[in-house]
Amino acid sequence: xxxxxxxxxxxxxxxxxxxxxxxxxxxxxxxxxxxxxxxxxxxxxxxxxxxxxxxxxxxxxxxxxxxxxxxxxxxxxxxxxxxxxxxxxxxxxxxxxxxxxxxxxxxxxxxxxxxxxxxxxxxxxxxxxxxxxxxxxxxxxxxxxxxxxxxxxxxxxxxxxxxxxxxxxxxxxxxxxxxxxxxxxxxxxxxxxxxxxxxxxxxxxxxxxxxxxxxxxxxxxxxxx
Amino acid sequence: xxxxxxxxxxxxxxxxxxxxxxxxxxxxxxxxxxxxxxxxxxxxxxxxxxxxxxxxxxxxxxxxxxxxxxxxxxxxxxxxxxxxxxxxxxxxxxxxxxxxxxxxxxxxxxxxxxxxxxxxxxxxxxxxxxxxxxxxxxxxxxxxxxxxxxxxxxxxxxxxxxxxxxxxxxxxxxxxxxxxxxxxxxxxxxxxxxxxxxxxxxxxxxxxxxxxxxxxxxxxxxxxx
DNA sequence: GTACGAACCGGACGAGATGTCCACTTAAGG
DNA sequence: CCTTAAGTGGACATCTCGTCCGGTTCGTAC
Numbered sequence: 118x119x120x121x122x123x124x125x126x127x128x129x130x131x132x133x134x135x136x137x138x139x140x141x142x143x144x145x146x147x148x149x150x151x152x153x154x155x156x157x158x159x160x161x162x163x164x165x166x167x168x169x170x171x172x173x174x175x176x177x178x179x180x181x182x183x184x185x186x187x188x189x190x191x192x193x194x195x196x197x198x199x200x201x202x203x204x205x206x207x208x209x210x211x212x213x214x215x216x217x218x219x220x221x222x223x224x225x226x227x228x229x230x231x232x233x234x235x236x237x238x239x240x241x242x243x244x245x246x247x248x249x250x251x252x253x254x255x256x257x258x259x260x261x262x263x264x265x266x267x268x269x270x271x272x273x274x275x276x277x278x279x280x281x282x283x284x285x286x287x288x289x290x291x292x293x294x295x296x297x298x299x300x301x302x303x304x305x306x307x308x309x310x311x312x313x314x315x316x317x318x319x320x321x322x323x324x325x326x327x328x329x330x331x332x333x334x335x336x337x338x339x340x341x342x
Numbered sequence: 343x344x345x346x347x348x349x350x351x352x353x354x355x356x357x358x359x360x361x362x363x364x365x366x367x368x369x370x371x372x373x374x375x376x377x378x379x380x381x382x383x384x385x386x387x388x389x390x391x392x393x394x395x396x397x398x399x400x401x402x403x404x405x406x407x408x409x410x411x412x413x414x415x416x417x418x419x420x421x422x423x424x425x426x427x428x429x430x431x432x433x434x435x436x437x438x439x440x441x442x443x444x445x446x447x448x449x450x451x452x453x454x455x456x457x458x459x460x461x462x463x464x465x466x467x468x469x470x471x472x473x474x475x476x477x478x479x480x481x482x483x484x485x486x487x488x489x490x491x492x493x494x495x496x497x498x499x500x501x502x503x504x505x506x507x508x509x510x511x512x513x514x515x516x517x518x519x520x521x522x523x524x525x526x527x528x529x530x531x532x533x534x535x536x537x538x539x540x541x542x543x544x545x546x547x548x549x550x551x552x553x554x555x556x557x558x559x560x561x562x563x564x565x566x567x
Numbered sequence: 568g569t570a571c572g573a574a575c576c577g578g579a580c581g582a583g584a585t586g587t588c589c590a591c592t593t594a595a596g597g
Numbered sequence: 598c599c600t601t602a603a604g605t606g607g608a609c610a611t612c613t614c615g616t617c618c619g620g621t622t623c624g625t626a627c
Contacts, residue, residue: 139594142604166584177606182586252519278533281520285510294477295506308503315498315540364574364623391613402577407615 149174149181153191154241162192162244192244193254199238200256203230207263220271221317224283227263228309235292236302242289251288260284271317283316374399374406378416379466387417387469417469418479424463425481428455432488445496446542449508452488453534460517461527467514476513485509496542508541 138146152174156165165188171181185191212218213226235242251257261280268276268283285291286309295305363371377399381390390413396406410416437443438451460467476482486505493501493508510516511534520530 137595139603141594145605167586168584171606178586179588179607180605183604186586251515274536275529275533277523278520278525278529279536281516282511282530282533282537285513285516286507288510288513288516290476291506291510291513295503298502300503304500304503305507308500308507311499311504312507312537312541315543316537318540366623367575370576392615393613396577403615404578404617405576408575411615 145174145176145180146184149176149184149191150195153188154195157192157195157240157244162188162240163247165244187247189245189247189250192241196238196241196245196256199234200259203234204256204259206230219317220267220273221314224264224267224313224317225310227267228287228313229306231260231287232292232302232306232309235287235289236296239289239293239296243293246289257284260287267317273317279316283312286312370399370401370405371409374401374409374416375420378413379420382417382420382465382469387413387465390469414470414475417466421463421466421470421481424459425484428459429481429484431455444542445492445498446539449489449492449538449542450535452492453512453538454531456485456512457517457527457531457534460512460514461521464514464518464521468518471514482509485512492542498542504541508537511537 149170153165153170156169156173167178167181167188170188170191171178174181185194206214207227209215213222214230215223218226245254261284264283265276265280268274268279273279292305296302374395378390378395381394381398392403392406392410392413395413395416396403399406410419431439432452434440438447439455440448443451470479486509489508490501490505493499493504498504517530521527
């Protein structure tokens, strides 16, 4: 992964060997990102071409390629801040999403947040995956690590095999198709929540301690009588 | 959807206005499919171009485009027979896969068969989906209908939203990534089986799972009071 | 066996996208 | 100012796509 992930803001993050970005360069970067954002939102993100972005931003091809090798990278840069925000909340946020809740609840909360993110930026997410390089992206590695740790904590089957399975429904194409068919974000979230609770549940009769005995608390306790 | 799905065999299916395929045409079709099959297997299926196929098959571009609008269609034609076979077994096959078993078992069996198919023809499946037109394909509609009926039978939450979710792990990119990471088909099958049983766990004594919010459906009741 | 029309073939062609290259411009520091 | 190097933009060569059409071959009727 390139360390040039600070493409978005431009001014912060002047690393050691990096002299500092010139003013005109920073302005062009901003123009590129702004113009690209509009293009992605306006038409099918997968149809946006490097030429389009260059023209819309009012810069030459060379200038564009200087920073971004393809349109997917541009979309990724636009998406970056949102993903970082979610990542932070996963690590240090309030319980349903952050540490403290049961694995099933945390997974369900993660699903809900991802659905929010997909819904808000479906154009960017689609645009960022031209060519299914999805699994090469840094963000995907993070999601995987997170989900995997939840699976391990819940002792739910083979974590290695299950992780990608549990992440698969979050593929942007899947969500886009669901929306296209008329499903609401709430419906999708609910279905994913059901998935989370279905899989991260101790098999009945298993002698294994209820995973996170403290965990599954909330719900069952509330429900029981 | 084009009705030209009989591209593969060539000789059967002579519809009303279709006179019959000429001998030279049939031969070219065979050459195209043979050559394309080798190309798909030899390199990244998504990199195979129409030019490549034409050259490898020893036919001109025009001849190729006469039958197949793009490489995805060629891969689809090669895949067709295998998918049909599986579809037949789903409808009329022996119990674990066909009718007779519980929804969870049938879903697990379906997963296992799909993993087999993916593993045997991962190159074709990847090649058939250039551009995520996956959801437009006839086969996907069939898988969806099948899974949906199982979900309905098991009364597992909102079938509309859950169907695509349950189908998502079968996306070829997901499976390819899992194999790339060293997982065996058996591991993946096992994980999917766990998924099937986790989600389609029959809610004992429950009339119905609450489909709505937070997927609590079936869970609490199932977990016995 | 021959002749004819329809189906078929294959390569040329134009449009459009990609990624690179390099002469020119301009910001930033002395 | 004046120097330096980062930054710029558009031309270029290449590739792929999809279509078009003159020429060829099959299948059939005679």
